[in-house]
Amino acid sequence: MDSKVKRVVILLCVLMGVTVIGIVILANMDSLRKKKPSATSTVSEVVSVSEEKPELQIGYDLEAWKKDASFFDRESDTLAARILEDMKDLSVKAVSEERNLRVQILDYEGERKTGEAFKIAVATEKKPNDYENYADADKDGVITIDYMExxxxxxxxxxxxxxxVPDKPTEVVVKSKIEYEFIEDIELLFTEKTEAETRLEDTMVVGAESYADKKQNTSFAKDDYVYGVDLSDKNAVTDFNKIYESGVRFVMLRVGYRGSISGDIVIDETFDEYATLANRAGLDVGAYFFSQAVDEKEAVEEASAVYACCREKNICYPICIRVDQAGGLGRADSLSREDRTKVVQAFAETVKGFGYEPCVYASSNWLKTNLDMRKLSGYRIWMAQFNANPVEDIYYDMWQYSSKGKVPGIDGEVNLSKSFLNN
Known part of the structure; x- marks a missing residue:
């Protein structure tokens, strides 16, 4: 197309556009005349519009907060203010074991509140105005009172x-003697030890070692018994599946121990993980606690510690109190036969109340000389004797027959046991 034709086409397009615009204007001329306001009406309309209040919408006026006198009022009834107020709430939890009282101060979440010098007033129900004050001197959120009536x-x-603070006092009964039941605040008695402290405190000695005949078996025999191992933080486990594949069908895990000098309760740091992994591998799980309890009260404490750690685990094998010597310097080494038997009974009865199968672990020599087995006949017995053949004058349900076993999935030597529970 040459330039002349192009110019003609462009001109025609422009003319067509102008024509359309003209037609539109002519068609709306009358309505435009009717809507044309006078100067006076325009002013009045402006005034009337300015006087109208627009419909309120969220975000309509971004500066409305400047006209809100309560915008920065902390005392206003807002959710944030209520939450802040609730966070100041304290409560009291009081527990008695035997002629004592242990009081915890809890925060709004029910956790022990530390870092404050709390004080409490304690009075008998009969004489509420005759009270004594006690202070939380170390600011650990716990106040302990001993030797109470x-x-x-x-x-x-x-x-x-x-x-x-609570507007009413907390009622509590101070018990005259220990009861075989769970101590609700038992975790207050848990203590963490340094490596050096552990060497001094974790001193359980397996008495069976001292009179073994040096002919102990170190492997699994091909018979109908169920084989197991006992594990603690002293054993490095690399693979629970390999343990199961080796022929092991149960594990006895150490929940913890009581310090042989201090008497503190220490939880084995591997228990939780080992219990979970053992169950996952198909192994039956039992538990034991190395006791250094010197009386029934401490035995119930140890049983409560075990329950606190086991209650959310799948424990289907017995729970044992493990009594043995602690190198001759242990706080319980000098207990009489009668007192040690009472300790074992208290632990076993408390565990039984939790719904578990109670069990007593000791070397065959200790079972004969340091415990009154006539009073323990209702409990499972886990006997340690590292001889080729076990003694025949002691009834037992499990026999720990070696301390030098080798099992795939466990680094180093491990204790081996036979269980007759399923026979």
Missing amino acids: PGKYLVTLLPIDGYT
């Missing part, structure tokens, strides 16, 4: 700046 008491948390 049995009976009903009222515990009042005294006011402290920055917190809201």
Whole structure:
């Protein structure tokens, strides 16, 4: 197409556009005349529009907060203010074992509140105005009172700046003697030890080693018994599946021990993980606690510690109290036969109350000389004797027959046991 033709086409397009615009204007001329306002009406309309209040919408006025007198009012009834107020709430938990009282101060989440010098007032129910004050000197959120007369008491948390204390006292019964039941605040008694402290405190000695005939078996025999191992943080486990594949069908895991000098309760750091992995591999799991309890009260504490750790685990094998010597320096080494038997009974009865099968572990020599087996006949017995053949004058349900076993999935030597529970 040459330039002349192009110019003609462009011109025609422009003319057509102008024509269309003209037609539109002519068609709307009358309506435009009717809508044309006068100067006066325009002013009045502007005024009327300015006087109209627009419909309120969220975000309509971004500066409305400047006209809100309560915008920065902390005392206003807002969710944030209520939450902040609730966070100041304190509560009291009081527990008695035997002629004592242990009081915890808890925060709004029910956790022990530390770092404050709390004070409590304690009075008997019969004489509520005759009270004694006790202070949380070390600010650990726990106040312990010993040597109390049995009976009903009222515990009042005294006011402290920055917190809201309960408006009524907490009622608690101080027990006259230990009961074979769970101690609700048992975790307060758990202690973590340094490596050096552990060497001094974790001193259980397997008495069976001292009179073994040096002919102990170190492998699994081909018979109908069920084989197992016992494990603690002293054993490095690399693969629980390999343990199962080797022929092992149960594991006895150490929950913890009581320090042979201090008497502190220490939880084995591997228990939780080992119990979970053992179950996953198809192994039956039992548990034991190395006791250094010197009386029934401490035995119930140890049983409560075991329950606190086991209650969310799948424990189908017995739970044992493990009594043996602690190198001659242990706090329980000098217990009489009668007192040690009472300790074992208290532990076993408490465990039984939790719904588990109680069990007693000791070397064959200890079972004969340091425990009254007539009083323990109702419990499972896990006997340690590292001889080729076990003694025949002791009834037992499990026999720990070697301390020098080798099992795939476990680095180093491990204790081996036979179980007759399924026979």
